[in-house]
Amino acid sequence: MSSQALQMPRWMDLVLLPLWNLLIALLVAGGVVLLIGASPAQALTVLLDGALGSARGLGYTLYYTTTFIFTGLAVAIAFHGGLFNIGGEGQATLGGIGVALLSLWLAPHLPAFVMIPLAVVAAALFGMAWAAVPGYLQAWRGSHVVITTIMFNFLAASLNGYLLVNWLRPNGSMSVESDAFAESARIPAVHELLARLGIEWPSSPLNLSIVLALLACVFVWWFLWKSRAGYVLRAVGSNPGAAHYAGIRPRWQVLAAMGLSGALAGLVGVNEIAGVQGKLTLDFVAGAGFTGIAVALMGRNHPVGIVLASLLFGTLYQGGVEVSFEVPGFSREMVVTVQGLIVLFAGAMAMVSAPMFAKLYAMVARQRRAAGEKTHG
Incomplete structure (x- = not known):
């Protein structure tokens, strides 16, 4: 209800x-x-101070927030299409793989102003393709998207491990990770940009992917509530039978909803792989796809609510680390x-x-x- x-x-x-x-x-x-x-008061004080009380802590909080915005938007846009996408984890993994493959191939030969937009497109396309398969299976074969997206999470993790162990790991290296990307494939960090402007800011993983996340929020808002395509998608999500009677093809809208959802989840790869790691690693998503479900629920599947919920969970993640260090007996x-x-x-x-x-x-x-x-x- x-x-x-x-x-x-x-x-x-x-x-x-x-x-x-x-x-x-x-x-x-x-x-x-x-x-x-x-002491609850002490734990809350340490949590808030660790997440928001310093420039470094705020940088980490906004870095987590960026990832959760992408996965929260992915869940929300599928939900408006009448679908429950639990595959954000796998779609984000494929987004990272797309960024890595393109960066290892082209980054040594292209400047940053060309390479970075291509990496964003690759992350979105790989995530979209991975999500489109469960969408197709539900729309044309009747396989429930909840089950298929869960299974595709395991397939994505296995594919990532296979590529790293057998193809992308440098010869002689024991670390299960790819070669480091060329500098042109790296998303600039916020503290590095501020340093160029003469502003001192402590180093943190926060990078310009946060701008991409906010632009994604604007796009999702415009698409769902201001565009004809978004209206059609929400109509199918509200009542597929009535939408079909009105001349809409629900099957194609299922595919579109899952494709857009996967593209948004795939953008996690931009933040994590191009913005922080600078190479493909194992389990870089680290549960963010599942956290996105809670973010979307709490944010009422609206971009503004998702930003606020993402900030809350970013605060919990960063502040929780500080609590585990500072509060005795709090593991x-x-x-x-x-x-x-x-x-x-x-x-x-x-x-x-x-x-x-x-x-x-x-x-x-x-x-x-x-x-x-x-x-x-």
């Missing part, structure tokens, strides 16, 4: 309900922190537990409190109507 079906106003659905869910999640997480003998496993609780309450159980807010809104509306009738009576 959606919040709209419960007749909640949009501001309550997009703002009040997520904030309430986040508060509940923090309270439950605080209870867990108390159970292990630590890395406990950090993951707390993050999981926030995902559970703020993402997966996002609509549990919706009926309560809908009833409160209806009650207040009835009282206002009654007061208005008395005034006019």
Whole structure:
């Protein structure tokens, strides 16, 4: 049951309900922190200070945020097409493979202003192609996209390992990673650009991929709510039967939704491979595809909400590392537990409190109507 079906106003659905869910999640997480003998106030203070209290911490937080924006948008655009894409992990992996293959082939011969746009296109196309296969299987063969995208995550990880071990690893190297890319294939880091302007900024993985992520948000907003193609895609997602009766071909919209979703997930490869690693590595996605599901749920599948939810999860990831170092008795496993609780309450159980807010809104509306009738009576 959606919040709209419960007749909640949009501001309550997009703002009040997520904030309430986040508060509940923090309270439950605080209870867990108390159970292990630590101070919730201290843990929260260290988390926020580690993620937002310094330039270096903020750089790491925004770096994580960039990746989560890509995977969150990927889940959201598939959702608007009536699909649940759980394959962001594999599609991001293929995006990184696309960046690596193109960079190893062309970067020694091309300047950066040509190479970087080509790397972005390669990441999007490889992710799109990987997602289009489950889309085709659902649209024309009836294979459920949830099952196929999960399995394609394992296939992508296996393909990445095979390429690194058998083809891309330098001779004599024991590390399972490719050769380093030429400099023209590297996305400039923010601290390096600021240094050229005479501004001192601590080094961090944050790079210009964050600009690409924000442009992707603008594109998704325009595509879904301002373009005819986006309207058609949302129509199929809302009611495939009615869309087909109106002359729309749902099969092609399934393929389009999955293709766009995969392209957005593939852009993770730009941030991680071209922006940070400078070479293809194993497991560079590191669960970001699955985190994107929680980001999209919490962000209500809207680009603005996804940016805010990505910033929250970026703060949790970076601040959680600081908590595991600074708070006695607070292990890395406990950090993951707390993050999981926030995902559970703020993402997966996002609509549990919706009926309560809908009833409160209806009650207040009835009282206002009654007061208005008395005034006019």
